[in-house]
Amino acid sequence: MNHTTLQMFKIVAEEQSVTKAAQRLGRVQSNITTRIQQLEEDLGVTLFVRDSKKMILSPEGESFLSYTKKILSLAEEARQALHPGKPAGVLNMGSMEATAVSRLMPVFQQFHRRYPDVELALTTQPTQQLLEQVRHASLDCALVSLLPDAGGHIQCPEDLEYLDVFTERLVLLVPETASSTKPLLAAFPRGCSYRARAEALLNAQTLVEVQDVSSYHSMIASVAAGRCSGVLPEGVAATLILPEGTQQQFVANALTQLVWRKGYRSTALEAMKQILASASNL
The missing domain is CATH 3.40.190.10 (Periplasmic binding protein-like II)
Structure with missing residues (x-):
């Protein structure tokens, strides 16, 4: 089990197809199929339920995908910590559906123009689900709407940090x-x-x-x-x-906030904070 194999597994899970994963990764299908089969043998479980058209994650595959995202995220964080400078790599970002629909197109366009070496991966979910994914390192950051308490103070989990954006x-x-x-x-x-x-x-x-x-x-x-x-x-x-x-x-x-794990730092995340701050309507 290595970084490349985990990345292949993640992409196949997202695309539900070895063919589409091969196109996305620029690799031959047979190489990806072999890697996935070897991974299943190493783990002793079936990660995908295969039919003629799709590869659907099995319950064990769903569980392993969660750990895979954490491992890849931590590996990227370590890489950027050792090589600070120009933002690069992958930024796994979550967003509420409403924010994705009404706010993110110009933000992502500006981000891509300024930081072409960063690959943005977007997931849309309700706030509570996004918070859990950020806390467990499945996502690097997310745009959520934190609820205020009776006194109007924002309630944010203690292990997260946030920035008011919209x-x-x-x-x-x-x-x-x-x-x-x-x-x-x-x-x-x-x-x-x-x-x-x-x-x-x-x-x-x-x-x-x-x-x-x-x-x-x-x-x-x-x-x-x-x-x-x-x-x-x-x-x-x-x-x-x-x-x-x-x-x-x-x-x-x-309010809409960008949240991330307390202590998590990456050049890609810092770049996203800057772009969002410039797009803020606060």
Whole structure:
């Protein structure tokens, strides 16, 4: 088991295909297939469930992928610590879906122009899931929305550091004709900070049920059906075609922060902090 084999395993897991992984890595398929088979023999487990079209991670493969990301991240951190200077290597970054949709395109474009030797790998998840991935070194950093306590102070895990980057106006999309039955809130799965804020607001009025959605387009479809309200940043709402007659009600102002492990340093991370600071609307 070496760095190259782990990198191959990670790419195959991401692409779900040896063919696509070979194209991405610039290697022949047979070499990657052999490396994966040797890795499975060394570990004594089956990492992938293979069918005619895809290679899907087995439960053991899912577990090993988590450790692989940590190992590769720590190896990159060590490399950059020994060779400080021009940012290079891979920056594994997470983001909330809303931030990726409304904020990251110009940020990534500027970053790539200025630091072409850094490969950006982006994962989108709700805030709580991103925090766990950063804490366990599956991600180097992530854009999240940390919830404030009753006194308005940001609550951040003690083993993480953060930088305030953006502020967003959260709005509730309310259908033109509300259903006579108990209303639902369409929101991303539990762990989403925007959902938590909307639930707190609505539960202060009446207990609300939540319908999980996986994208903003499915949220809008739920609102269009007339029974669900949806919560999202005003900037994201502006990019979507809303159902006719939809009302927007202010929920709260929410900060977006970049978080990283306490003590973690890399030239790529420092470069991303600088780019985000220049793009900040604070």
